Amino acid sequence: MIRYVLRRLLQLIPVFFGTTFLIYVLVWAVPGDPFSGKCGQAACPPAYIAQMTEKFNLADNVFVQYFKYLGSLFTGDWGETFNGTSVGELIGTSYPITLRLAVVAVVIEAVIGLTAGVLTGLRGKGFLDNLVLVSTTFLISLPVFVTAIVLQLALGSNGLGLIEASVSDNPGIGELIVPGIALGSLSMAYVARLSRTSIAENRRADYVRTAIAKGQPNSRVVGVHLLRNSVIPVLTFLGTDLGALMGGAIVTEGVFNINGLGGLIFRGIQNRESATVVGVVVLLVLVYLLMSLIVDLLYAVLDPRIRYD
Amino acid sequence: MRRSRRLWGPTVVMTSLALVLAACGGGSGSSAGAGGADPDGTVSVYGTEPQNSLVPTNTNELGGTKAVQPMFATLVGFKGADAQPFNLMADSITTTDSKVYDIKIKQGWKFHDGTEVKAHNFIDAWNYGAYAPNGQLNTDFYANIQGYKDVHPADENAKPTTDKMSGLVAKGDYEFQVTLDAPFSVFSIKIGYTAFAPLPDSFFKDPKGYEQHPIGNGPLKFVSRTPNQDIKLTRNDDYPGADKVNFKNLDIKIYASQETAYQDLLSGRLDFMEALPPSAVAGGKYKADLGDRLVTGHLLGISTIAVPYYVPGYNNLELRKAISMAIDRAQITKTVMNDTYVPADGYISQGIPGARPGVCQFCKFDPAGAKEAFAKSGFKGKLTIASNADGGRKEPLVAACNSIKNTLGVECDFVPATDFGQWRSIVTGKKLTGMGRSDWSADYPSIEDFLNPIYKTGGSSNDSDYSNPQVDAVLAQADGTADKDAAVKLYQQAEDLIAKDLPSIPVWDEKGVAAKSKNLKSAALDFRRMPDYQSIEVLKK
Numbered sequence: 001m002i003r004y005v006l007r008r009l010l011q012l013i014p015v016f017f018g019t020t021f022l023i024y025v026l027v028w029a030v031p032g033d034p035f036s037g038k039c040g041q042a043a044c045p046p047a048y049i050a051q052m053t054e055k056f057n058l059a060d061n062v063f064v065q066y067f068k069y070l071g072s073l074f075t076g077d078w079g080e081t082f083n084g085t086s087v088g089e090l091i092g093t094s095y096p097i098t099l100r101l102a103v104v105a106v107v108i109e110a111v112i113g114l115t116a117g118v119l120t121g122l123r124g125k126g127f128l129d130n131l132v133l134v135s136t137t138f139l140i141s142l143p144v145f146v147t148a149i150v151l152q153l154a155l156g157s158n159g160l161g162l163i164e165a166s167v168s169d170n171p172g173i174g175e176l177i178v179p180g181i182a183l184g185s186l187s188m189a190y191v192a193r194l195s196r197t198s199i200a201e202n203r204r205a206d207y208v209r210t211a212i213a214k215g216q217p218n219s220r221v222v223g224v225h226l227l228r229n230s231v232i233p234v235l236t237f238l239g240t241d242l243g244a245l246m247g248g249a250i251v252t253e254g255v256f257n258i259n260g261l262g263g264l265i266f267r268g269i270q271n272r273e274s275a276t277v278v279g280v281v282v283l284l285v286l287v288y289l290l291m292s293l294i295v296d297l298l299y300a301v302l303d304p305r306i307r308y309d
Numbered sequence: 310m311r312r313s314r315r316l317w318g319p320t321v322v323m324t325s326l327a328l329v330l331a332a333c334g335g336g337s338g339s340s341a342g343a344g345g346a347d348p349d350g351t352v353s354v355y356g357t358e359p360q361n362s363l364v365p366t367n368t369n370e371l372g373g374t375k376a377v378q379p380m381f382a383t384l385v386g387f388k389g390a391d392a393q394p395f396n397l398m399a400d401s402i403t404t405t406d407s408k409v410y411d412i413k414i415k416q417g418w419k420f421h422d423g424t425e426v427k428a429h430n431f432i433d434a435w436n437y438g439a440y441a442p443n444g445q446l447n448t449d450f451y452a453n454i455q456g457y458k459d460v461h462p463a464d465e466n467a468k469p470t471t472d473k474m475s476g477l478v479a480k481g482d483y484e485f486q487v488t489l490d491a492p493f494s495v496f497s498i499k500i501g502y503t504a505f506a507p508l509p510d511s512f513f514k515d516p517k518g519y520e521q522h523p524i525g526n527g528p529l530k531f532v533s534r535t536p537n538q539d540i541k542l543t544r545n546d547d548y549p550g551a552d553k554v555n556f557k558n559l560d561i562k563i564y565a566s567q568e569t570a571y572q573d574l575l576s577g578r579l580d581f582m583e584a585l586p587p588s589a590v591a592g593g594k595y596k597a598d599l600g601d602r603l604v605t606g607h608l609l610g611i612s613t614i615a616v617p618y619y620v621p622g623y624n625n626l627e628l629r630k631a632i633s634m635a636i637d638r639a640q641i642t643k644t645v646m647n648d649t650y651v652p653a654d655g656y657i658s659q660g661i662p663g664a665r666p667g668v669c670q671f672c673k674f675d676p677a678g679a680k681e682a683f684a685k686s687g688f689k690g691k692l693t694i695a696s697n698a699d700g701g702r703k704e705p706l707v708a709a710c711n712s713i714k715n716t717l718g719v720e721c722d723f724v725p726a727t728d729f730g731q732w733r734s735i736v737t738g739k740k741l742t743g744m745g746r747s748d749w750s751a752d753y754p755s756i757e758d759f760l761n762p763i764y765k766t767g768g769s770s771n772d773s774d775y776s777n778p779q780v781d782a783v784l785a786q787a788d789g790t791a792d793k794d795a796a797v798k799l800y801q802q803a804e805d806l807i808a809k810d811l812p813s814i815p816v817w818d819e820k821g822v823a824a825k826s827k828n829l830k831s832a833a834l835d836f837r838r839m840p841d842y843q844s845i846e847v848l849k850k
Contacts, residue, residue: 033730036733036734037729037731038370041748041749041762043737043769045444047442047461047465082360083358089536093536152572157576165569165576254565255566256569259537263565270565271358
């Protein structure tokens with residue numbers, strides 16, 4: 001097990017360099033002059049451009065730029081935006097909010113999705129099954145920004161007046177429920193579908209029959225024997241879903257004006273703040289890599305048949 | 310498990326959850342007070358993240374200006390709807406030849422850190438802004454002060470020989486003299502622009518530290534700033550100027566989306582927005598949404614369609630006339646722009662002293678005349694209008710294109726660019742392949758600011774690549790005329806000459822449509838598309 005973990009951790013290193021390099025090149029090597037729209041109708045003064053070019057190493061070729069960036073990254077410096085704000089500071093103030101939002105979304109999708117999946121999986125065809133099928137198809141077909149804007153309009157002051165259109169500067173869990181629903185709705189539908197299929201399949205498995213034959217109570221058969229095995233594909237999904245959540249968070253946080261990591265990328269892209277975009281995406285890559293490692297390790301806990309040595 | 314199954318449809322759960330928990334977010338519906346103004350109220354205005362540090366010499370876009378402008382008092386202020394200049398920090402500005410200006414400043418004015426504002430604070434700030442290695446965005450504004458070339462050589466790689474402009478001389482604690490390279494009659498208005506604000510001594514000791522906590526001399530002082538979230542200012546109670554504010558705290562709330570901000574404004578969570586999102590303008594929805602909370606102003610700006618001389622086939626006066634007469638401005642401003650703009654018929658925004666109606670005689674919709682001119686032009690091929698397509702820029706230009714197409718029977722297409730940045734790099738790189746949107750908003754309220762930057766040979770925003778020696782000569786003569794009225798007459802002459810050449814086609818003039826919330830008793834929009842802070846009054850809760 002320890003050897004496996006070590007091997008996985010070592011694998012992270014080339015993946016980290018590869019992904020960050022790609023991100024850096026994709027963001028900074030976008031064709032077009034980064035200063036073209038900065039100064040309104042007139043072109044920017046050359047002195048300003050010269051200063052910025054030096055500050056962001058834009059005169060170097062992109063490989064040199066990347067290594068200079070990595071160098072400062074390892075000393076804990078995430079760089080600065082064009083207006084002189086430290087990217088590290090920006091990330092520091094915004095990650096707790098995104099974390100809160102992500103937890104809300106994951107809880108919503110896990111609780112509702114799993115419940116719906118387990119119930120329909122156990123009972124098979126019927127009204128409930130059809131209802132879940134139709135509603136999940138509906139949710140899957142909606143892009144996140146549509147869900148978010150529809151929820152905002154329907155529940156906001158123009159509609160039912162239940163929520164404010166924007167979320168306050170340091171939102172509590174209550175304020176994040178609606179954005180959480182918007183963010184988690186897509187995955188919630190997938191979780192429902194996944195767990196339904198997996199439960200329906202395992203319901204007829206030998207070990208379930210054995211458990212029933214042993215006279216175990218129904219709740220124990222479902223809760224311990226059936227669910228524990230059926231939840232593995234769902235868990236894989238939930239783990240890697242964190243990355244997708246971050247993607248959705250870019251839109252959701254933009255719509256609800258939440259000052260989290262997604263909102264940072266949203267504004268970064270809007271204002272062409274390359275330094276912010278690279279910084280946050282690099283962080284997300286790290287989170288994503290760690291999450292998939294944790295999910296892999298959880299397999300062994302859930303299914304004793306899986307061994308890593 | 311069977312008993313409760315009916316409750317467990319995921320949609321049921323989702324909606325009930327949403328209903329129950331979302332109720333926590335509610336709580337709007339604060340009642341309007343008896344109608345009295347609260348001098349200690351808080352005002353929140355819509356904001357965007359400043360593109361640069363909050364230093365006057367380095368701020369020129371709306372997001373940053375909204376915070377910087379009220380923090381500083383410049384020599385000259387602009388009052389009211391027509392932006393009349395008046396002496397704010399200046400006691401007197403005198404000149405005999407429009408070349409040497411003698412400026413006396415008022416005594417006893419203080420920066421927010423308690424130090425007194427003296428003449429050297431202006432001189433130091435302007436020198437700092439002009440000095441090339443500081444790389445300040447507003448550096449061009451100091452270009453006509455004598456000695457600018459020594460601190461900011463035209464050649465990018467040359468080293469400046471000094472960091473002080475010879476044209477700035479202190480004559481005492483409260484008096485200084487500015488000498489320009491050439492006479493420039495509008496200088497006494499130009500110095501009202503925020504870039505000419507004074508900077509305290511503490512700035513020069515530690516510019517980086519200053520950026521964290523800017524210190525100005527204006528009606529509002531800096532409290533705190535959280536990037537991407539808000540900028541908070543509070544009233545400077547010791548402020549002696551005429552443009553005091555009637556509220557206590559200003560909260561510039563930064564939004565990622567205009568749509569969300571607009572909804573917050575409707576629910577009373579945000580107090581002022583200086584522009585409306587395209588979705589609210591569409592179909593005139595804003596009129597019903599806002600009712601008496603609609604704030605209209607007059608922006609000093611003008612929208613034109615540049616017809617670049619370097620594009621093959623376009624260097625043709627008859628074609629310019631035909632295009633101009635083929636655009637039905639009145640109809641487009643009414644139906645497509647929903648009365649947020651008015652038709653333009655000159656090169657100068659309608660609120661500026663010296664602007665006259667009907668300068669552009671080909672700016673009236675005249676289908677017969679347009680067809681005749683088009684036949685004379687002999688133009689073959691397709692017309693195009695290019696612009697960035699975001700922010701509601703596309704629709705009016707598509708309408709203009711259709712108007713041209715219907716009148717002249719020639720193909721006309723709208724060519725989109727992805728964003729403003731890409732759009733400007735096409736224009737400044739002289740890579741237009743047809744007509745292009747060319748909008749201008751004034752930095753300071755003067756007829757000069759609508760002509761020199763756009764129509765002078767090599768002007769900083771001369772999108773059409775227009776060059777007429779006669780126009781250049783009249784503009785230079787106007788710049789050098791000390792008498793203000795005589796100067797305006799000369800600028801008008803230049804405008805008449807430009808109107809004959811039609812290097813760009815004036816189309817519309819933005820009214821400026823803003824909105825206030827139910828928490829405000831009054832609010833106005835100023836000529837820069839900024840909240841007119843002085844006019845804002847908060848209702849008593």
